[in-house]
Amino acid sequence: MRLILASQSPRRREILSKFFKNFDVIPSKVSEESIAKTPEEHAVEVARKKACDVYSRYGGTVVGADTIVVLKDKILGKPRNKEEARKMLRELSGKVHKVITGYCIIHEGKEITGYVVTEVKFRELSKEEIEWYISTGEPLDKAGAYGIQGKGGVLVEWIKGDYYNVVGFPMKIILELKNLGFKLS
Template identity: 40%
Template sequence: MDLYLASASPRRRELLAQIGVAFERIAAPVDETPLLNEDPHGYVLRLARAKAQAGWLALQSQGLPPHPVLAADTTVVLDGELLGKPDDANHASQMLRRLSGGTHLVLTALAVTEQDKVETVLSESRVTFMPLSDAQIAAYVASGEPMDKAGAYGIQGRAGLFVAHLEGSFTGVVGLPLHETAQLLARWGLGALA
């Protein structure tokens, strides 16, 4: 094992395994409430650091072998506003209507920590959606896919059909930008690029 992954996301686990990193998952829940007047970049970086540090504390409290902890946070930003995970189907529909026919930002921050050392990196992508009809939004929301995803969509799933243009990192939009992840892990002597 190379490191711990402080994430419950199956998508992040799949992506990390894809680049040949041996890891174990560790639970690291944190409060994801944005701070007053917190900018989106600061928000995702703060949460990635907090998740990594929570993972480090969890492995210490459980008496697990000390290895670096990797964590990530992804958010969708539209006109400076954070679009987190939808509360319910109606909320998901509202988000998708707002994203329809426009361009939004997807930010994914990564953090690796071990003891007092923490390093972060940020991936920024621009995603343009085609105009969506009410019927397309309703069908997508009924699939259940948007319910646990920032911005109420998963680019790796059915919502990939909505994407007219992507500038940046596809895997960053999914939740774990592989290029940035590999570079960050290499600085710790881990992974394929180390």
């Protein structure tokens, strides 16, 4: 069975490689736009579009995922610049938000879709802490302008749920692949 990760995320690749040695990485070419009504539906819709795009071209078993940060039903995507990152970090400071990863696995022509939600609480951040974190460059390619697995971990007070989901690839996907017959390595 050929396993394909439909993502260019180095974090997803790293997590998947902890459990499965043989897989290909083929990023999808679809837009992350969505007409979904809820953040959960948005994440699943985008993950499905990614998986379907790659599956239509390569077949195999394809995993698509999309991770979003949600604060009071507002999706915080990847910041386009430092000012957007600064604004997002100020919004998240001292608050609980959700990290939602939608996923779609296409296996033998059948789709398995779902999503995982993890709650994350940020500490109250000072202006200096926000400026320091922005100066690291880390926030600019991550949903919600932070990466818990890197220096952004210092911003977090607590999490409730799957840590790997906050990184962008929940354990639920690993277990789904195991249930489909992929052997853990």
